[in-house]
Amino acid sequence: MGAGDPVDGCDLCEAARYTHWYHEDDICWIADCEVCSVPMVVWKPHGIEPPGPEIEHMMTELSRVADERFGPGEWSLDRTMRQIPDHFHAHCRDPQWLQLRWERPMSLYTGVGTARTERGQTPTTD
Ligand SMILES: [Zn+2]
Numbered sequence: 455m456g457a458g459d460p461v462d463g464c465d466l467c468e469a470a471r472y473t474h475w476y477h478e479d480d481i482c483w484i485a486d487c488e489v490c491s492v493p494m495v496v497w498k499p500h501g502i503e504p505p506g507p508e509i510e511h512m513m514t515e516l517s518r519v520a521d522e523r524f525g526p527g528e529w530s531l532d533r534t535m536r537q538i539p540d541h542f543h544a545h546c547r548d549p550q551w552l553q554l555r556w557e558r559p560m561s562l563y564t565g566v567g568t569a570r571t572e573r574g575q576t577p578t579t580d
C-alpha cells in the first residue's frame with residue numbers, strides 16, 4: 455500500500471454518502487459531520503499532511519460552504535482532529551454548534567451540491 459491509499463475501517467476513507475454533501479472534487483469532499491451536523495472538509499488521501507496548496511484549496515472551499523450555511527463571519531474554523539486523528543479533516547462551527555448538536559436534525563444525502571435537506575423534511579423537487 456502506498457501513502458494515501460484508503461485504510462480499512464477509516465470512516466473518512468469510507469466516505470459514506472449519508473448526510474448532505476456540499477462539494478466534491480479530486481482533492482477533497484465537504485459534507486455535514488455525522489456527529490456535529492456542521493460542514494466538514496475531508497482530504498481524499500488517507501494522511502495528515504496535505505501539501506500546502508491543497509490545504510489552501512480545502513480552506514477556500516470550506517469557507518465558501520460555511521459562508522453559505524452560516525453567513526460570513528458567523529463561524530470559525532476548527533482543525534483539531536479529535537475523533538479521527540490520522541486522516542486530515544477540518545470542521546467549520548457556528549457559535550451554537552455544541553448546544554444544538556443533539557437538536558439539529560441530521561441532513562440527508564441528496565447528491566453533491568444540491569439543496570440541503572434535513573431528515574423528516576420533504577425534499578424540494580424543483
Ligand atoms: Zn482515512
Ligand SMILES: [Zn+2]
Nearest residue numbers: 487489490545
Ligand atoms: Zn464533527
